[in-house]
Amino acid sequence: MRPFFALFRIRFANSLQYRVAAIAGLATQFAWGFMYILAFRAFYAENPAAFPMTMEQTISYIWLQQAFVALFFIWFWESSIIESVESGSIAYEMVRPIDLYGKWVVTAAATRISRCILRATPILAIALILPVQFRLSADMGPAAAGLFLVSVTLSLGVVLAFSMLVYMSAFYTINSMGVRIMVAVGADFLAGGYIPIPFFPEILRRIVEHSPFGAMQNMPLLIFSGYLRGADLARGMSLQIFWLVALVLMGRAIMTRALRRVVTQGG
Amino acid sequence: MTLYLRYVSMHFKSQMQYKVSFFFTAIGQFLVAFATYLSVRFLFDRFDSVGGFSYEEVLLCFAVIISAFSLGELYGRGFDRFPLLLGNGGFDRALVRPRNLVFQVMASQLEFSRIGRVVQAILIFIYVIPRSGIDWTWDKVLTLLLMVVCGSLLFFGLFVVYAAFAFFTVEGLEFMNILTDGAREHGRLPFSVYGEGVLKFLTFVVPIALVQYYPLLYIIGREESLFFALTPVLSLVFLLPCYAFFRFGLRQYKSTGS
Numbered sequence: 001m002r003p004f005f006a007l008f009r010i011r012f013a014n015s016l017q018y019r020v021a022a023i024a025g026l027a028t029q030f031a032w033g034f035m036y037i038l039a040f041r042a043f044y045a046e047n048p049a050a051f052p053m054t055m056e057q058t059i060s061y062i063w064l065q066q067a068f069v070a071l072f073f074i075w076f077w078e079s080s081i082i083e084s085v086e087s088g089s090i091a092y093e094m095v096r097p098i099d100l101y102g103k104w105v106v107t108a109a110a111t112r113i114s115r116c117i118l119r120a121t122p123i124l125a126i127a128l129i130l131p132v133q134f135r136l137s138a139d140m141g142p143a144a145a146g147l148f149l150v151s152v153t154l155s156l157g158v159v160l161a162f163s164m165l166v167y168m169s170a171f172y173t174i175n176s177m178g179v180r181i182m183v184a185v186g187a188d189f190l191a192g193g194y195i196p197i198p199f200f201p202e203i204l205r206r207i208v209e210h211s212p213f214g215a216m217q218n219m220p221l222l223i224f225s226g227y228l229r230g231a232d233l234a235r236g237m238s239l240q241i242f243w244l245v246a247l248v249l250m251g252r253a254i255m256t257r258a259l260r261r262v263v264t265q266g267g
Numbered sequence: 268m269t270l271y272l273r274y275v276s277m278h279f280k281s282q283m284q285y286k287v288s289f290f291f292t293a294i295g296q297f298l299v300a301f302a303t304y305l306s307v308r309f310l311f312d313r314f315d316s317v318g319g320f321s322y323e324e325v326l327l328c329f330a331v332i333i334s335a336f337s338l339g340e341l342y343g344r345g346f347d348r349f350p351l352l353l354g355n356g357g358f359d360r361a362l363v364r365p366r367n368l369v370f371q372v373m374a375s376q377l378e379f380s381r382i383g384r385v386v387q388a389i390l391i392f393i394y395v396i397p398r399s400g401i402d403w404t405w406d407k408v409l410t411l412l413l414m415v416v417c418g419s420l421l422f423f424g425l426f427v428v429y430a431a432f433a434f435f436t437v438e439g440l441e442f443m444n445i446l447t448d449g450a451r452e453h454g455r456l457p458f459s460v461y462g463e464g465v466l467k468f469l470t471f472v473v474p475i476a477l478v479q480y481y482p483l484l485y486i487i488g489r490e491e492s493l494f495f496a497l498t499p500v501l502s503l504v505f506l507l508p509c510y511a512f513f514r515f516g517l518r519q520y521k522s523t524g525s
Contacts, residue, residue: 020436024442025441027445028444031445035452035461039317039460042317042456043314046314046318050314052313177292178291178294178295179291181291181292181295182294185302186302188302189302189305189306194306195306199313200309201309
């Protein structure tokens, strides 16, 4: 475990260096948040009855999504991992006495978490004190808060395990940029990154809720906004655990096979 | 112009060397736009209109904005990648050549895979133009063309501003995304939907609404005055400060020396 902690610390400190970028990112996140809220408000004004969530829940969802964008979007992948496969420096990794799957997960997790902390804290702090029509409401009991934190962790796990599959595609295609864009856009859309899953058409919503994509950002964001409660919540979180285990097992199996046949070009 | 066309054919040939890669990237671009389209589609499953605009009118708006953005990015990619050009010293080479700088930066990169998004826009146009219930007289067709062409020039201007910022700082350029990517993503709805403040900003400060909201009003027959049809032309005034800012940045420029 020790090498993993050390690795995590290094990556974490490394990403914390990019503070100016994070501040610039803040402005972007706020502008996007406001535009989404204004758009949803316009739809809400059109016909409040057709709105699957309340306006407050939608606003909470949007701010939390903006705050956690680096944590949950497949789009924010770890390019150093893909580069290591494409450049062949993976050969060095393979002779090291450290589990490669674990190393990748830790690297990706450290980058995501450090980026998220730099952004999430100021965004949430400001979103809590905005004028009331834009304000993030956070009235939940300690139990809900606990469930939210557990769900955030599980989501991050599912996102990481899913990303591993994307990274591993680099073993099979030399130039996998296009494939990665496709997978990332598709996954982020199905995970509720463009519009929340409750806004999907009924059939698609049911399917997606049971897929790994429903076990990503959808869960913690809906728990925080107070949309998910009781039995739905319990079922959703069990699905999160199921998908986390399934994706990790799948990823490990593919990795073992890929590493057995990987050919690095010399030089 | 001949020189530019030679650059175009050169970039085209070099990108065609990796056909599979090009193809996948173009499909990826298509899907990015498609996801945005789906989110509009899903919302209109529940709602019939937004801010007084029907589904067809919104789609028209969306197709105009993505085609304008993608075309602007196709030929303005050199400015989008400008920080890189500064960093690797490529810009110093451009400085010593006896050609216009804007031309050289423009010719340094062309991104044909953006065609993927243009295809998406064309498909939407094909779907929506006959269904929109609009009487497509020649002036309206012309207005639509103006929206796309002037829109792409406007986005090009924004890329120039983005590049000019790179003269001052290498980091923290992300905030420009609000104007470029932001306008692309949120321009799927007419800007009036976002309220008075946003519309005013996008009319008088960064005039993207001039290629989207106002001419749309003319096309759907809500405004009769030709002035609304010609607002896209008016928006081109914005290119002057963009260029001035680039010149200003250029005067501050010190090479990295590599």
